[in-house]
Amino acid sequence: MSASLAELLRGFAGARVVIVGGRGGVGAAVAAQACDLGARVVAAxxxxxxxxxxxxxxxxxxxxxxxxxxxxxxxFTQRVAEKYGAVDILVTAAGVTRSVALADLPHLDDGLIDEVFLANAMGPLRLARDLAPLLRAGTDPVFVNVSSVAARTGLGSNIAYGAAKAAMDTAMISLAKALAPAVRTVSVAPSALDTPFAQGRGPEFIARTIAATPLGRLANVTEVANAVLAAARLLTATTGATIYVDGGRHL
Ligand SMILES: NC(=O)c1ccc[n+]([C@@H]2O[C@H](COP(=O)([O-])OP(=O)(O)OC[C@H]3O[C@@H](n4cnc5c(N)ncnc54)[C@H](OP(=O)(O)O)[C@@H]3O)[C@@H](O)[C@H]2O)c1
Structure with a gap:
C-alpha cells in the first residue's frame, strides 16, 4: 500500500467504528474526530x-x-453484526482503576483486582474474540487498545492495573499474529492524563510524574486520540506494536 496522507485520511469516511469507553476522556476525543472525518461511530x-x-x-x-x-x-456483538455487518475500526478506550500505593498490599483487595482485570484485560480480550469475525469482514480493519505506560514501568495507580494492561498488551501481540494478514492490532500507551480516570490520584502523583517525564509535561487526550486515529488509518504497516504517548515517561 502506498497511499498519500490525504488518501489515508479519506479512509475514515463511512468507516464502521466501534469505540468502547467512547464517552470517556480519550474515547470521546476519538469519537468526535472520527465523526468529523465521516465515520459511523458506535460509542459503547x-x-x-x-x-x-x-x-x-x-x-x-x-x-x-x-x-x-x-x-x-x-x-453487543450480535447487535453490531445486525446493524453494520462488519467492523472496520475497533477501539477499546475503557478501563477502571483506583489509587493504591504499590507497597500498600493489604489494600489491593480481591474486588479491586477482579474489577481492574475485567475492565482492562479480560473484557477487551473477550470482545476482540467475539468481534473478530466482524473485523475480518471489515475494510482495512484494525483493533486499537488504549493501554498504559504502567504496563512497562510497573508504576501506576496500583499493581493490578499495570499487570492487567501488560496482559492485554501481550494479547494484542498474539492477536496481531492470529488475525494477520487481515486485521492489524496496535496498543497506544499514555502516561497520566488529565481525566477523572484514576480515583484518588492526588496532585503529588501528577507532580512526580511530570518530574520523571523527559518532555516535562503530561500528554493530553487530543494527543492520545490522534495516536489512536493514526494507528487506525495512517500506520498501515504497523501491527502488534505499542505506541507510547507519554512524553518519554517509559524511558
Ligand atoms: N487517564 C489516565 O491517566 C490514563 C493513563 C494511561 C492510560 N489510560 C487508559 O486510557 C483509557 C481511557 O481512559 P480515560 O482517561 O479516557 O478515562 P475515563 O474518562 O474514565 O473513561 C473510561 C471509560 O471507560 C468506561 N468503562 C469503564 N468500565 C467499563 C466497563 N466495564 N464496560 C464498558 N465501559 C467501561 C467508562 O464509561 P462508563 O462509566 O459509561 O462505563 C468511561 O467512560 C483507559 O483504558 C485507561 O486505562 C488512562
Whole structure:
C-alpha cells in the first residue's frame, strides 16, 4: 500500500467504528474526530443507551456495553453484526482503576483486582474474540487498545492495573499474529492524563510524574486520540506494536 496522507485520511469516511469507553476522556476525543472525518461511530459503555440512540446526525450512536459481563459482550456483538455487518475500526478506550500505593498490599483487595482485570484485560480480550469475525469482514480493519505506560514501568495507580494492561498488551501481540494478514492490532500507551480516570490520584502523583517525564509535561487526550486515529488509518504497516504517548515517561 502506498497511499498519500490525504488518501489515508479519506479512509475514515463511512468507516464502521466501534469505540468502547467512547464517552470517556480519550474515547470521546476519538469519537468526535472520527465523526468529523465521516465515520459511523458506535460509542459503547455502561452509560450507553439500550436502544442505541444518537444525539444527532453526524454524532456517535450511544450503545450499552459492560466489559465485565460476557453476556453483555455477546449481545453487543450480535447487535453490531445486525446493524453494520462488519467492523472496520475497533477501539477499546475503557478501563477502571483506583489509587493504591504499590507497597500498600493489604489494600489491593480481591474486588479491586477482579474489577481492574475485567475492565482492562479480560473484557477487551473477550470482545476482540467475539468481534473478530466482524473485523475480518471489515475494510482495512484494525483493533486499537488504549493501554498504559504502567504496563512497562510497573508504576501506576496500583499493581493490578499495570499487570492487567501488560496482559492485554501481550494479547494484542498474539492477536496481531492470529488475525494477520487481515486485521492489524496496535496498543497506544499514555502516561497520566488529565481525566477523572484514576480515583484518588492526588496532585503529588501528577507532580512526580511530570518530574520523571523527559518532555516535562503530561500528554493530553487530543494527543492520545490522534495516536489512536493514526494507528487506525495512517500506520498501515504497523501491527502488534505499542505506541507510547507519554512524553518519554517509559524511558
Ligand atoms: N487517564 C489516565 O491517566 C490514563 C493513563 C494511561 C492510560 N489510560 C487508559 O486510557 C483509557 C481511557 O481512559 P480515560 O482517561 O479516557 O478515562 P475515563 O474518562 O474514565 O473513561 C473510561 C471509560 O471507560 C468506561 N468503562 C469503564 N468500565 C467499563 C466497563 N466495564 N464496560 C464498558 N465501559 C467501561 C467508562 O464509561 P462508563 O462509566 O459509561 O462505563 C468511561 O467512560 C483507559 O483504558 C485507561 O486505562 C488512562
Amino acid at each position: 459503555s455502561r452509560q450507553g443507551a439500550a436502544d442505541w440512540t444518537a444525539p444527532g446526525r453526524g454524532h456517535a450512536v450511544h450503545a450499552w456495553l459492560d466489559l465485565a459481563d460476557s453476556a453483555s459482550i455477546r449481545a
